[in-house]
Amino acid sequence: MELQSLRLKRHEERRLLGGHLWIYSNEVNTQETPLHMYRAGEQVRVETHNGKLLGIAYVNPQSLICARLVSRGEDVLDRTLVVHRLQQALKLRTQLFDEPYYRLVFGESDLLPGLVVDRFGPHLSVQLNSAGMEAVRDEVLYALKKVITPQSIVLRNDSSIRVLEGLPQGVEVAWGEAPKVVELLENGVIMLAPLHEGQKTGWFYDQRPNRAWLRLFAPGKRVLDVFSYVGGFAIQAAVYGAREVVAVDASRPALEMAEKNAERNGVGKVFSGIEGDAFAVLKGLKADGEHFDVVVVDPPAFIKRKKDHKEGLKAYHRINDLAMQLLHPDGILLAASCSMHLGREELMDVLRSAGQRQGKHVQILMEGMQGPDHPVHPAIPETRYLKAFLARISKG
Numbered sequence: 001m002e003l004q005s006l007r008l009k010r011h012e013e014r015r016l017l018g019g020h021l022w023i024y025s026n027e028v029n030t031q032e033t034p035l036h037m038y039r040a041g042e043q044v045r046v047e048t049h050n051g052k053l054l055g056i057a058y059v060n061p062q063s064l065i066c067a068r069l070v071s072r073g074e075d076v077l078d079r080t081l082v083v084h085r086l087q088q089a090l091k092l093r094t095q096l097f098d099e100p101y102y103r104l105v106f107g108e109s110d111l112l113p114g115l116v117v118d119r120f121g122p123h124l125s126v127q128l129n130s131a132g133m134e135a136v137r138d139e140v141l142y143a144l145k146k147v148i149t150p151q152s153i154v155l156r157n158d159s160s161i162r163v164l165e166g167l168p169q170g171v172e173v174a175w176g177e178a179p180k181v182v183e184l185l186e187n188g189v190i191m192l193a194p195l196h197e198g199q200k201t202g203w204f205y206d207q208r209p210n211r212a213w214l215r216l217f218a219p220g221k222r223v224l225d226v227f228s229y230v231g232g233f234a235i236q237a238a239v240y241g242a243r244e245v246v247a248v249d250a251s252r253p254a255l256e257m258a259e260k261n262a263e264r265n266g267v268g269k270v271f272s273g274i275e276g277d278a279f280a281v282l283k284g285l286k287a288d289g290e291h292f293d294v295v296v297v298d299p300p301a302f303i304k305r306k307k308d309h310k311e312g313l314k315a316y317h318r319i320n321d322l323a324m325q326l327l328h329p330d331g332i333l334l335a336a337s338c339s340m341h342l343g344r345e346e347l348m349d350v351l352r353s354a355g356q357r358q359g360k361h362v363q364i365l366m367e368g369m370q371g372p373d374h375p376v377h378p379a380i381p382e383t384r385y386l387k388a389f390l391a392r393i394s395k396g
């Protein structure tokens, strides 16, 4: 079928030529190619103002990012291209990891904009986060079966991004028999994750390299894991030899799974969970005179949209300030942020200013980002979203 064209205004091809994949609606020449001409998810030929082909994109007329490139030539996003992109994605992950537990597809960075696939051995957890990806759902499922031959595929189409794209939300088993809970291996530790009901895809592979820092800092220590989810940091710290680990989360199911993770790894005796709002729990621990050698702070994105920046930044200050107050002298603070709207300098400044307020000396020992199965696209700053600092906090 002949594709329709989408024409850009003069000079608006520059970002695409610079490597980016997104087209904003104000960059389109809507006199010649009005956006209402297109169905959500439809693929189009993207042209410069004078008709030169820039590539093929899928469109969503109701989204601010009204189109995303899927190829820079004539290739449309069909079975063949999805298979090729998946093979490329898989080749990288098998180079990076010995075991099949990783983020297999990280959207734009794997040239599959709007698609996320996490792999738990034979089980796949998939997010179709755009109308364009939803439109090729069958092609994506075909390609996943062909390239991975999985036992099951769960569509975790419950993310809020889908609402912005005008898509329905829901969780669905699209292939095979999907267990409620999957096992994965990370940093040599077996972890259980809830496939259908967990946060996002069920597990946060992005923190893998930063969790591994605890190998060095956890042995013999008392560790507090704030916003623990199912205990990614806490359980790995316990397996690395922590004397005691305490996980804090507002979600009871998450803490129950953390408890199971502790038992699965034979560290149930050193694990405990506290259910509640992290801010209140940390204040309570402080009032009780509790102290820890290591505190991990890995909150949900406090800054979801740019306009939340001021309030969100305050929340990062408050929680890290509390965390720092709970440390023994010469303790370790691991502070993370997954908000793409929070810069690394801002997170570093959160640590600096907490130290200043408390009269403590802050030494940043390690800086981390998301693991390499979440590659960064150098033209798309949003793909570099995770920040983590590990700091020693001493008397000033």
Ligand code: SAH
Residues within 6 Å of the ligand: 199, 203, 204, 207, 226, 227, 228, 229, 230, 231, 232, 233, 248, 249, 250, 251, 254, 276, 277, 278, 279, 298, 299, 300
């Ligand atoms: N550190 C985790 C990931 C954290 S995800 C890991 O390594 O896997 C964020 C977690 O914060 C979720 O589990 C969510 O339930 C929890 N959460 C969100 N708001 C909270 C709050 N105000 N107090 C405590 N936990 C909260």
